[in-house]
Amino acid sequence: MAIAGIDRKRGEVTLHLPSTDAATPWLAMRRAGDRADPIGPLGRPLAIEPRTHHLLLIAEGLSVPPLGPLTEAAIATGRRVALLLGARSAAEVYPSSLLPDELEYVVATQDGSLGHRGSVVDLVPAYEAWADQAVASGGPALLERVAHLARGRDARLGVACLGRRTARRGRRTGRVTRRSWLSVVLEQRVGCALGVCLGCVVPGASGPVRVCREGPAFRADELAWEESA
């Protein structure tokens, strides 16, 4: 389940729900005027670095919706956005009619029925140098491979110091915090979503992190990749 769009003017939030889930069909059957009592927003959202001009999005299957609000915000502020999508076949490709026209949309399918035949990860190197920020959304296998590519990019191109260096704090502690090129959105079942039950933790670079509280958006260097995939 993901927030696929936010219309602040109309006070509307668009949710995308998988109908395979046990509880979400109930939510999907609500109609205008029905009342619900949600808690939120919770956790840390994706954010566009202020110096980003070219934003690269990498997603697979049904993991596009979490990138919706970020895409809209990036386009509204005049940034160029490319979305690389991987799917098993053309039938599972996210419909372009639900995406903004300004978006560059590139598709890879496992069976070659649409776009590039193979993995979406094959498409990433062509955009590596163009993009000054990347966001990946999908299963652990995809995120692991993209995170590996991102580490290679950092080694080749150097970490482009995007966004605010926390310069003031850096001076005081004697170190500059560098933002990593890649952010990821984790898909994880959460229990309480308030950071209490510790049901959704994943291994972080310095100890376990809660997807509901420290996430679900993480900078790639905040997570311990070897163990989590």
Place this chain on the structure above:
Amino acid sequence: MTLAGDARTLTDISVDLAPQRPGRLLVRTPFLAAAGCLGYGVEGEGQVPLDRFGAIVTRGVTLAPRSGSPPPRMAEVPSGLLHAIGLPGPGIEAVLERYAPRWLAWSVPVILSLCAAEAVDFGSLAQRADGVPGVAALELDLASPDLARGGRPLSLDPTLAADATAAARAATELPILVKLSPAATDLRALARALVEAGADALTCTGAMPALAMDPRGGGPLLGSAAAALSGPALRPISLRVVSEVRRAVSEPIVGCGGVSGLPDALEYLAAGADAVAIGTAALADPALPARLGDELAAHGPVARPGVTDRRRQPRTPHAARPR
């Protein structure tokens, strides 16, 4: 908090969960937050109306720091939640140092949940908690499969369970609740042994040891084999435990398992429980224990055929039975 005008029409729903130690664990409402579901309580401070809870049972506390189970730690199963959190925490010393001063400032009693693999360790844990201001009572978690050898919670063995209770009892005068596993079998003997060893009240029950597999052949769904089932699926099982234990002992019983509304809670009270702890449902609605208190007060006296009466009557047969 109710309006003064309403207060007169509301039933007094307070319960003494340790009648042997009068006033030590008098809870304002019979609705408790079950262990683990509200962390150490401090996480919800300011957002959850803790002062309208009967009591808060903390996350399970161990002697040494633990990092918990590898993820994934939770899975949704039919009518329930499968969890294998693995008791992550900084250990009892750090927990008491960090949180007890804040508990002391609250009007709601805080019950410290203790977890250990060996019976004697419950003595060490109780000793550390003894006399710490802010700790109102202890709950010995003899139901959790996390630390149990071979996944056998301590309460499956009445002798070990009684040893653990006696060890804690020897170390403290605090009220002691003992949490039973729903997988325990000889319930009446177990309940009697626990009370004899010094338990003031019994919590029935913890989560049921359980398993979920990946149907695509990926092995167990959760990262640890010490998984257990909570939620509505647990309710009929725990209810039977309450009913059995009520036949054996007259000490207070805290029903726990799958309560998500007043009718569920009334089932527990009817089966012989004196209070009810809310677990899984509080994950979705942390204010539920407070709301249930309001609802029960408005509901009025609860019919508990053969339960309350039996306990308050003299032991002579037929003596106080209304004609």
